[in-house]
Amino acid sequence: DGGITQSPKYLFRKEGQNVTLSCEQNLNHDAMYWYRQDPGQGLRLIYYSQIVNDFQKGDIAEGYSVSREKKESFPLTVTSAQKNPTAFYLCASSRSGGSGANVLTFGAGSRLTVL
């Protein structure tokens, strides 16, 4: 079955360390997204990519980096510059173009805790 796989499910990090969250999809979707979810804050967009080798900053990109070298993969690196990285991270994908572009398929999420 097609879907999105995020790994790891849980991750613990010491302050000052960079960590990379994996997101892989086999839906043949062109667009991929990274959201951050904090209690009571809803979802906030970190980065998104509508095509391979291209990506755009979302609303809270500072302290994060991404790459889109393959259509199937959109890894997110949480750098030491991110001041408050403890959160639940969600990856999503969608078709590009038209109203269906915003019908997102989400992964199960990765919970990052900074110790």
Next chain:
Amino acid sequence: SQELEQSPQSLIVQEGKNLTINCTSSKTLYGLYWYKQKYGEGLIFLMMLQKGGEEKSHEKITAKLDEKKQQSSLHITASQPSHAGIYLCGADITGANSKLTFGKGITLSVRP
């Protein structure tokens, strides 16, 4: 400021009761998308509304978009424990079909 306001913030209902939750924006919504989330999991797409006055139903859930395309409601008939979760509305507020802005979500609990 929050571009999408969801109300109420949380809701507890008795099983079998009807309920309505809302999503409001000060801007025109070019597309309104309802998602459901179980705590600690990803979001599941429920319904998409694009036209003013549009209404869609799936099983016991009905979503509407007002004529001005600035407010949407989600109505659940005869609620069940399986309806419990977090309901988030997402909207295209730019018209570019490139990304969604989400509300903070509404936590629904259904008492058996």
